[in-house]
Amino acid sequence: MKIGILTIGNELISGRTADTNSSFIARKINQQGWRVEAIMSVGDDFEAIENRLNYLLPLTDAIICTGGLGPTADDITSAAIAQAFELPLYTDENVLNYIKEIFTKYNLRWIENNAKQAMFPQGAEIIANPVGTAAGFVLNIKGKLIFVIPGVPAETIRMMTEGVLPVLRRCFPQNEQYSAKQTIKTFGLSEAAVDDSLKDIDFNALDVSIGFYPVFPENHLVIISRRKTLVEAQRKLKLAQDEITKRLEKYIFHYGEETLEEIVATLLIERKMTLAVAESCTGGLISNRLTDVAGSSAFFERGIVTYSNAAKIKLLGVPVDVIEKYGAVSEETARLMAEGVRKLSGTDLGLSSTGIAGPTGGSPDKPVGTIYLALSDSTQTLCRHYAFRWDRKRNKHVFSEAALMMLKDYCETQISKTK
Amino acid sequence: MKIGILTIGNELISGRTADTNSSFIARKINQQGWRVEAIMSVGDDFEAIENRLNYLLPLTDAIICTGGLGPTADDITSAAIAQAFELPLYTDENVLNYIKEIFTKYNLRWIENNAKQAMFPQGAEIIANPVGTAAGFVLNIKGKLIFVIPGVPAETIRMMTEGVLPVLRRCFPQNEQYSAKQTIKTFGLSEAAVDDSLKDIDFNALDVSIGFYPVFPENHLVIISRRKTLVEAQRKLKLAQDEITKRLEKYIFHYGEETLEEIVATLLIERKMTLAVAESCTGGLISNRLTDVAGSSAFFERGIVTYSNAAKIKLLGVPVDVIEKYGAVSEETARLMAEGVRKLSGTDLGLSSTGIAGPTGGSPDKPVGTIYLALSDSTQTLCRHYAFRWDRKRNKHVFSEAALMMLKDYCETQISKTK
Numbered sequence: 091m092k093i094g095i096l097t098i099g100n101e102l103i104s105g106r107t108a109d110t111n112s113s114f115i116a117r118k119i120n121q122q123g124w125r126v127e128a129i130m131s132v133g134d135d136f137e138a139i140e141n142r143l144n145y146l147l148p149l150t151d152a153i154i155c156t157g158g159l160g161p162t163a164d165d166i167t168s169a170a171i172a173q174a175f176e177l178p179l180y181t182d183e184n185v186l187n188y189i190k191e192i193f194t195k196y197n198l199r200w201i202e203n204n205a206k207q208a209m210f211p212q213g214a215e216i217i218a219n220p221v222g223t224a225a226g227f228v229l230n231i232k233g234k235l236i237f238v239i240p241g242v243p244a245e246t247i248r249m250m251t252e253g254v255l256p257v258l259r260r261c262f263p264q265n266e267q268y269s270a271k272q273t274i275k276t277f278g279l280s281e282a283a284v285d286d287s288l289k290d291i292d293f294n295a296l297d298v299s300i301g302f303y304p305v306f307p308e309n310h311l312v313i314i315s316r317r318k319t320l321v322e323a324q325r326k327l328k329l330a331q332d333e334i335t336k337r338l339e340k341y342i343f344h345y346g347e348e349t350l351e352e353i354v355a356t357l358l359i360e361r362k363m364t365l366a367v368a369e370s371c372t373g374g375l376i377s378n379r380l381t382d383v384a385g386s387s388a389f390f391e392r393g394i395v396t397y398s399n400a401a402k403i404k405l406l407g408v409p410v411d412v413i414e415k416y417g418a419v420s421e422e423t424a425r426l427m428a429e430g431v432r433k434l435s436g437t438d439l440g441l442s443s444t445g446i447a448g449p450t451g452g453s454p455d456k457p458v459g460t461i462y463l464a465l466s467d468s469t470q471t472l473c474r475h476y477a478f479r480w481d482r483k484r485n486k487h488v489f490s491e492a493a494l495m496m497l498k499d500y501c502e503t504q505i506s507k508t509k
Numbered sequence: 510m511k512i513g514i515l516t517i518g519n520e521l522i523s524g525r526t527a528d529t530n531s532s533f534i535a536r537k538i539n540q541q542g543w544r545v546e547a548i549m550s551v552g553d554d555f556e557a558i559e560n561r562l563n564y565l566l567p568l569t570d571a572i573i574c575t576g577g578l579g580p581t582a583d584d585i586t587s588a589a590i591a592q593a594f595e596l597p598l599y600t601d602e603n604v605l606n607y608i609k610e611i612f613t614k615y616n617l618r619w620i621e622n623n624a625k626q627a628m629f630p631q632g633a634e635i636i637a638n639p640v641g642t643a644a645g646f647v648l649n650i651k652g653k654l655i656f657v658i659p660g661v662p663a664e665t666i667r668m669m670t671e672g673v674l675p676v677l678r679r680c681f682p683q684n685e686q687y688s689a690k691q692t693i694k695t696f697g698l699s700e701a702a703v704d705d706s707l708k709d710i711d712f713n714a715l716d717v718s719i720g721f722y723p724v725f726p727e728n729h730l731v732i733i734s735r736r737k738t739l740v741e742a743q744r745k746l747k748l749a750q751d752e753i754t755k756r757l758e759k760y761i762f763h764y765g766e767e768t769l770e771e772i773v774a775t776l777l778i779e780r781k782m783t784l785a786v787a788e789s790c791t792g793g794l795i796s797n798r799l800t801d802v803a804g805s806s807a808f809f810e811r812g813i814v815t816y817s818n819a820a821k822i823k824l825l826g827v828p829v830d831v832i833e834k835y836g837a838v839s840e841e842t843a844r845l846m847a848e849g850v851r852k853l854s855g856t857d858l859g860l861s862s863t864g865i866a867g868p869t870g871g872s873p874d875k876p877v878g879t880i881y882l883a884l885s886d887s888t889q890t891l892c893r894h895y896a897f898r899w900d901r902k903r904n905k906h907v908f909s910e911a912a913l914m915m916l917k918d919y920c921e922t923q924i925s926k927t928k
Binding site: 100101102103104105106107108109110112113114115116117118119120126127128129130131132133138141142145149160161162163164195196197198199201203204242301302367369372373374375376377378380381382384385386387390391392393394395396397398400401405435436447448449450482483486 | 521522523524525526527528529531532533534535536537538539544545546547548549550551552557560561564568699700701702704705708720721722723731786788791792793794795796797799800801803804805806809810811812813814815816817819820824854855866867868869898901902905
């Protein structure tokens with residue numbers, strides 16, 4: 091089956107917004123074993139949308155359109171599609187009521203043009219939007235399906251998975267309908283290096299498809315097996331996973347969908363351990379990531395962002411002469427920060443970061459990208475030191491990643507000790 | 510002038526690689542005052558490439574293609590374009606010698622298929638590649654230009670700027686070559702409400718284009734005017750900006766590209782003021798955003814994430830009976846947190862947040878989304894209270910936005926006082 095993707099929006103053809111939806115949709119389509127014939131972007135323009143649809147329709151079995159379903163004047167996708175196929179627009183009362191409920195619930199002011207989001211071309215089957223007001227729809231035009239979903243990435247992702255794929259599967263039944271899937275998360279290798287490590291694996295021979303998804307600073311692999319039985323799909327998947335693990339074991343930190351902060355939170359809660367964090371160059375990012383996890387108050391006691399030396403000295407008890415002798419960015423300071431925050435907070439663990447995020451502040455022996463991390467418990471203080479080479483924001487991000495990884499490794503050692 | 514963009518590569522239509530080239534090229538084209546008619550991606554496939562080119566050619570004055578110029582078997586772009594327009598391929602001796610020189614210089618082993626990179630369709634004008642072996646070219650097909658450059662982003666960027674744009678400017682002299690642009694950032698209104706407020710402005714009559722760009726929790730407007738002189742473009746832009754300001758003044762917080770944290774940082778540094786932050790529900794996000802700004806150590810002294818009540822009491826000196834009487838999420842606690850962190854840090858300002866990010870922890874009178882913010886200086890403590898209704902991560906984000914907005918408003922009042 092051949093699919094066309096049409097992303098709609100002036101922000102795409104002006105280059106103001108990068109089109110991440112089309113590659114997401116293309117991945118999903120390829121994972122199903124279907125083929126993307128073409129990807130196109132077009133502005134919010136009646137004639138251009140009509141022209142593209144008429145070009146794509148003979149080339150494909152289905153077209154997936156995103157964007158232009160908002161309430162504003164430049165959101166014309168539904169109207170343009172109605173015009174292209176000479177269909178009248180109608181108001182769907184269920185959708186209208188749903189939108190009005192959302193407005194009431196969130197105490198938003200109702201403006202009449204919001205009703206536009208309840209208008210669809212005649213014959214449309216509605217695709218619910220679980221995360222917003224813009225419902226999608228699918229039209230059957232001479233046996234070909236035209237899907238339209240919103241372009242806000244979070245909504246595209248949900249509706250592609252929960253709305254579009256089920257309809258596609260129903261209308262174009264697959265022989266190999268059982269699938270098994272695994273996400274493998276790696277940290278510490280570039281995408282090219284991951285790719286290179288796996289180049290001798292013949293995934294086709296294993297009947298497994300593989301996708302590479304860089305999510306800075308991680309690289310995720312998604313392997314999917316599609317077979318006639320679930321057992322067979324799982325068996326094939328396991329073989330592929332084992333081959334990947336053999337080659338990348340050192341860099342794999344998780345099999346599954348959880349984020350690193352969720353993994354760390356679960357480990358700490360399981361061990362009934364409490365944590366305090368003292369951050370310098372990461373500026374609150376480690377605390378922020380940990381507190382993104384619902385229920386983090388079970389383990390997260392406090393975070394301290396000691397950006398100034400005075401704060402390191404006063405709040406964490408790092409002696410001034412240690413900072414003077416070794417520098418604020420040093421193993422010695424990192425260790426004392428971790429120990430200080432643990433003791434002062436009365437927690438089981440103290441975690442610290444001190445480094446140079448950039449763009450300035452580097453020196454020949456401590457260049458921008460240098461980070462010292464320390465983790466203290468009641469019996470020991472561990473330290474790790476890395477030199478990364480990114481810009482300020484990415485350095486902060488990779489520093490926080492390394493810190494959470496250190497916590498994860500520590501927790502996992504703890505469980506082996508108690509075994 | 511209308512431009513088509515065609516990015517070529519199996520990695521694009523499989524979704525394995527996100528297409529960043531097309532948005533880069535689109536931005537460059539729009540900056541010149543030209544228009545992108547369509548963006549397309551296609552696989553490494555003779556028939557499909559020919560089909561797309563024949564579709565794009567009548568719609569556009571020029572097509573910019575990227576990708577498929579490497580030495581391997583799946584790099585077929587030059588051959589596909591030659592076939593599409595029935596042109597023979599020839600070997601360019603200058604390019605061949607240049608590639609051989611590179612191989613010698615970097616001590617690479619010469620393999621015969623590298624010579625493929627010196628083959629071009631008859632009539633091609635070569636576009637030099639300053640950063641790789643894959644030269645590009647431009648063909649004139651019945652008065653329309655077809656550009657082909659490599660798809661490696663670093664090479665695309667260089668060759669687009671140094672190779673493609675000069676040829677386009679030479680062949681299509683611009684009438685309205687001066688443009689003026691303004692970004693207007695708003696906070697506090699939904700995208701629909703912003704649109705509704707502006708619906709009576711006739712931007713076409715003002716010769717100004719407008720784009721809406723939601724960047725949660727902000728909504729940005731970008732207005733662009735393109736005229737024969739810069740003065741005229743700026744005059745038109747000013748008229749449109751004044752109309753927008755008249756309608757949205759209350760919600761506009763910035764004219765320009767700077768982020769809210771950059772704006773706040775500049776204000777604090779200008780006023781030589783120092784800041785300490787005490788965060789509860791925002792979990793370090795306020796500190797993280799402020800320290801994303803390079804040079805933030807000039808004003809940011811420390812941040813404290815007091816997630817537990819014990820930390821609020823011990824680190825900030827909030828009396829236990831205040832927390833017991835009014836609750837940790839209350840105006841009273843917020844005020845004492847801000848005052849406490851300011852006094853303990855010895856900074857000019859203390860900023861605090863306490864609220865309920867969710868998904869649990871809400872109550873009828875303090876639902877999820879409740880936030881109290883306080884800002885303390887040596888003479889007063891201000892407090893703001895909001896009720897938002899997002900999920901945990903978006904609540905944290907909008908809380909931090911409101912906190913930074915409070916800082917911004919405060920700093921701007923300070924300057925008026927000193928005037």
